[in-house]
Amino acid sequence: MNSKVSFSAASKDYQMGRYTQSLATLNQLIDSQQDAKTYALLAKNLLQLGFKADAARSYALAAQYDSPNAYEYHKQAARLHFECGNEDDALLIGMRNLSKAQDDAELAYILTSIYLNRQQRDIVKPFKKVLSESSNPDHSRLAALLLTDDLHDQTNQMLARNLFKRYPGNIAFRFLYLVFLREFNDFDETDKHSAPIIERIAKGDLDVLRKDNPFYHLHWNGDESLNRFATIGTTPLNPERVAMRRKMPHTWSDKIRVGYMSSDFWDHHATMKLLQRILELHDTSRFEITLFCHTEPEHLAKNTTDRSRWGNVVDVYGLSNEAIAAVVREHNIDIMVDLKGHTAGSRASSFNLPLAPVHVAWLGFPGSTLNIDLDYVIGDRFVLPDAAKPHYHEKFCRMPESYQPNDPTNRPKPKPITRADLGLPEDAFIFASFNGNRKIIAETIDIWCNILKRAPNSVLWIMSNGTRNQENLSKRFQQAGIPQKRIIFCPRVTYEEHITRQQAADIGIDTFPVNGHTTTSEQLWGGLPVLTVKGTNFASRVSESLQHAIGLPELVAPDLKAYEELAVELAQNPEKIAEYKARLKANGPIMPLFDAERFCHHLEKAYEMMAERARNGLDPDHIDVPALPRRTEPFYSAE
Structure with missing residues (x-):
């Protein structure tokens, strides 16, 4: 051929x-x-x-x-x-x-x-x-789907920008782009590109919110009745599967087996700066603690603590949801606690498989963990008031003082420092904001500008993520007529340095609709009172919870107008600031906020109450944990 x-x-x-x-x-x-x-x-x-x-x-x-x-x-x-x-x-x-x-x-x-x-x-x-x-x-x-947690990664930024510019009519890509704009305080672009969304909401089109990320949604929307609509990336719960999971046969033992799941089980993460001492204090004669860890290997390499002090550590990094469920069930866990919710690196979706008779949300996500099979959310009467119940599928488990644990043992104490050491003006009243820059919205800046204008001998000390944030923040202040010299930027520093430097300010000034969370408790630990405002959802009520737990409820303003008025009043009354700082020093060793032992007892009581209902075949219901008697002696030395 x-x-x-x-x-x-x-x-x-x-x-x-x-x-x-x-x-x-x-x-x-x-x-x-x-x-x-x-x-x-x-x-x-x-x-x-x-x-x-x-x-x-x-x-x-x-x-x-x-x-x-x-x-x-x-x-x-x-x-x-x-x-x-x-x-x-x-x-x-x-x-x-x-x-x-x-x-x-x-x-x-x-x-x-x-x-x-x-x-x-x-x-x-x-x-x-x-x-x-x-x-x-x-x-x-x-x-x-390849976006990582790092909003400062230039590839992530380019990806978000390209997707939005190419598909401006795609609401999900618009929300994604807005996340990066807010991260860098680009207020002009944020206002411009969020306007169509705001207009649709005003017309009653709440479905537009379903394309928003549940976590980043909280940074701009403090309306609890709307927060439950931000559900992108989730699937509606099947009530029949939830009921089936609760009724599955289970073997209980004398000890309550508690499992914690997180990607933050390394000692330098903010979560562990709160939680570490609680894990160390769990009563091992009554509780068996297992940590299901999906922490990134690069973070584990930085860990210097013996993690076996926290419980039995089981590595589930890189496993599928089905494989995670199989591992958890091998340990016959009674109460499974998700510490991430809808935050970066979460594996909360694995809770939609049967992990344990009781599923609990705590600490990581300040709101309802939408479309995740959870029986309880742990909070307190401030972050989870009765009025919030219709907006949660979880039942409330309210701690008696504050939902936030704190570690007085492994956390460094502030060292002596002067304003001169930090290059700060000696004779000015210093407001300080150490919250993440993404929490600073345009409305917050506008109120801060009013405060600075009405308190002429004051400056604002702001922690900044970088040059781009500084430029955008400075632009907003200058547009409002605030001279650059009255805004002092500071960089991120080591944890020890940060705890120490905070005391050089007169008062911390909070953000909204997302407060300082760990940031607020760090300021209180460092001896800096914090001015906040009563919030409208979990994320905006955290500082109120912490202020009550440390004994400074007067610093919770009822609304934004009162917040501005109180800030101006304090700037004119240095003796009041001295009184608050003295009270902080006296309250720290005896009030509940930093009392890890007391908190652990309350948390274990909460687990016992949850387990008792499940053992008896009862569905989850709202729980208010009773408080132990007040301490009369300090639990640590403030010196």
């Missing part, structure tokens, strides 16, 4: 749509002529006849030859294997062309889809850029 004539005939048959005849000719030809062109044409015929898997193999054979089209043949083979569900074959081809995939959105899409499905996010980080730049909507949607 003349191979040249035969290939021409096969090619002509293909062009005329005679795929079976072309295929027959090619099969004869393969015995005498094996080359890229022949296998590629064979693949095209097989594909037209509906034999995708065979076509993929033919393209792979075509790619083996030294041909200018070898990479394209590889890519076609990978695509067809992927569409057929032959992921291992697609990966094998993709990994051979890994360097090219970083510049080829089609191959990057295939590899990313497979690795995300296998919970292997780290491998696909290099593909985020090329996918975000692609004009293919499927590529863009996949790129959005």
